[in-house]
Amino acid sequence: MKTELNKLFGDFVSIFFPRECGCCGCVLKRQEKFICVACDFHLPYTNFHEYSDNDTARQLWGKAPVEEACSFLLLQKDSRVEHLIYQIKYNRQPFLAEYFGYQYGLKLLKVQAYQGIDFIVPVPLHSSKFRKRGYNQSAYFGRGLSRAMEIPLREDILIRKKATISQTGKGRLDRYENVNDVFDCQPTVLMANVHILLVDDVLTTGATIVSAALTLLASFDCRISIVTLARA
Numbered sequence: 001m002k003t004e005l006n007k008l009f010g011d012f013v014s015i016f017f018p019r020e021c022g023c024c025g026c027v028l029k030r031q032e033k034f035i036c037v038a039c040d041f042h043l044p045y046t047n048f049h050e051y052s053d054n055d056t057a058r059q060l061w062g063k064a065p066v067e068e069a070c071s072f073l074l075l076q077k078d079s080r081v082e083h084l085i086y087q088i089k090y091n092r093q094p095f096l097a098e099y100f101g102y103q104y105g106l107k108l109l110k111v112q113a114y115q116g117i118d119f120i121v122p123v124p125l126h127s128s129k130f131r132k133r134g135y136n137q138s139a140y141f142g143r144g145l146s147r148a149m150e151i152p153l154r155e156d157i158l159i160r161k162k163a164t165i166s167q168t169g170k171g172r173l174d175r176y177e178n179v180n181d182v183f184d185c186q187p188t189v190l191m192a193n194v195h196i197l198l199v200d201d202v203l204t205t206g207a208t209i210v211s212a213a214l215t216l217l218a219s220f221d222c223r224i225s226i227v228t229l230a231r232a
């Protein structure tokens with residue numbers, strides 16, 4: 001009886017506040033959660049976690065010594081994934097990042113290369129950006145991964161000193177030299193011989209996550225693997 005009432009109430013609420021698919025904006029059916037069946041079927045999943053020699057890993061070669069790297073989705077212009085990233089970053093729907101983090105975590109759990117990870121560390125936002133947005137979407141992605149993989153999420157390790165990375169007019173090499181003063185590590189945190197999963201929402205040039213990885217490697221006796229929600 002109670003579940004019937006809940007269903008009725010849910011239907012009543014959805015008339016006035018229809019839930020929308022995070023990837024295409026269509027109205028979700030009762031049994032659909034966060035994204036519609038069509039989007040789930042058509043999303044460009046990379047399957048990068050299935051092989052170490054993937055495009056995300058290749059992009060980081062020679063820039064930061066990481067163990068493994070992969071991205072869940074391919075981000076293309078005017079696509080479902082672009083809509084999704086917009087909802088997550090600019091339309092106050094970070095729970096979509098958590099949902100996809102959880103889904104990816106379930107996949108990574110089955111991959112040998114992602115076993116034995118000690119902490120999940122999200123790339124932090126600068127405090128000014130955090131205040132403006134109200135949340136860090138990468139932390140939500142990390143939270144989903146953390147729940148699925150049962151690995152603690154640590155938001156207290158990395159600190160962001162600079163809001164943006166200035167890249168204009170810089171050559172490719174300068175770009176990476178330029179990012180060294182973007183992040184810092186919390187001096188009170190002590191770690192040794194740990195494997196850290198560094199996570200971010202979108203991998204574009206890679207400059208941000210490389211900088212974060214290099215900062216962690218310089219501060220702790222650690223190994224780093226990288227996971228992003230999408231890859232541009």
Ligand SMILES: [Zn+2]
Pocket residue numbers: 021022023024025026035036037038039040
């Ligand atoms: Zn959809």
